[in-house]
Amino acid sequence: MNLWTSLMAVALVSLSLAGVAKAESMGTVLVTGANRGLGLEFVQQLQSKGYTVIGTARKPGQATQLKATGAQVEQLDVASQSSVDALAERLAGVSIDLLINNAGMAARGDSSLETVDYDAMERTFQVNSLGPLRVTQALFPNLQAGKKKTIVHITSRLGSIELSDGGMYSYRTSKTALNQINKIMSVELAPQGFTSIVMHPGWVQTDMGGAGATLTTSESIAGMLGVIDGLTIDDTGKFYNYNGEMLPW
Numbered sequence: 001m002n003l004w005t006s007l008m009a010v011a012l013v014s015l016s017l018a019g020v021a022k023a024e025s026m027g028t029v030l031v032t033g034a035n036r037g038l039g040l041e042f043v044q045q046l047q048s049k050g051y052t053v054i055g056t057a058r059k060p061g062q063a064t065q066l067k068a069t070g071a072q073v074e075q076l077d078v079a080s081q082s083s084v085d086a087l088a089e090r091l092a093g094v095s096i097d098l099l100i101n102n103a104g105m106a107a108r109g110d111s112s113l114e115t116v117d118y119d120a121m122e123r124t125f126q127v128n129s130l131g132p133l134r135v136t137q138a139l140f141p142n143l144q145a146g147k148k149k150t151i152v153h154i155t156s157r158l159g160s161i162e163l164s165d166g167g168m169y170s171y172r173t174s175k176t177a178l179n180q181i182n183k184i185m186s187v188e189l190a191p192q193g194f195t196s197i198v199m200h201p202g203w204v205q206t207d208m209g210g211a212g213a214t215l216t217t218s219e220s221i222a223g224m225l226g227v228i229d230g231l232t233i234d235d236t237g238k239f240y241n242y243n244g245e246m247l248p249w
Ligand SMILES: NC(=O)c1ccc[n+]([C@@H]2O[C@H](COP(=O)([O-])OP(=O)(O)OC[C@H]3O[C@@H](n4cnc5c(N)ncnc54)[C@H](OP(=O)(O)O)[C@@H]3O)[C@@H](O)[C@H]2O)c1
Pocket: 032, 033, 034, 035, 036, 037, 038, 039, 057, 058, 059, 076, 077, 078, 079, 102, 103, 104, 105, 127, 154, 155, 156, 157, 200, 201, 202, 203, 204, 205, 206, 207, 208, 209, 210, 213
């Protein structure tokens, strides 16, 4: 082999190594409620940062935009124990670095004593409070196998008791309960190296937030991913705004 062919060989090896390095994933993230709104934007921005993403949808057959991202799509109804168990079974042995419990719902029209609807309230708790707990519990072996050991629950500033100015009995209380679930989880899991936080996405233009909201999904998710990128174990248990500010309980 002369000098020229040796140099060519070295260049080719370097190029292919660079290709391998580029293709290497930043880690695996699972996002619930990923077929629309904030969840879908999470998937898109995480993918562009080089993460391998698993996005869940209640009806994967109808999750056209999620499927178009190329993410792995999995069926999940966070209010159904059998659906959560089935997901955990399908993902057995898969390491997950970051879990984003994003799926949520808001029951409307229950801002006065006369309009409180207990069925709607129970449903909201099933989805917003018990859902994230159920999913984290079922996927805990996957999270233990992951490197980053990070859990992010998407809450709302409407769950803050200190900031509350009334209204929305079911939604506010479901997010307050989620905040406490996160606190308990963070204390329990800190010795195992887990960082678990709650984060408010801001008021965002989605089906839930409405067209009059102040932030686009792109702005909200860029802010939240900036905060998530910088998390350390010292941040566990905290209540963050999407821009990194702390929110009062
Ligand atoms: N937008 C805001 O201004 C705002 C403010 C504060 C907090 N948040 C929180 O941010 C998160 C995302 O909200 P968003 O604005 O993106 O709302 P969205 O556009 O209404 O989307 C909600 C997502 O959650 C999914 N979901 C609802 N119930 C579910 C269940 N039982 N199991 C699995 N998935 C379920 C929906 O799936 P389907 O399509 O199947 O219904 C959808 O993918 C929620 O936790 C919400 O409370 C939003």
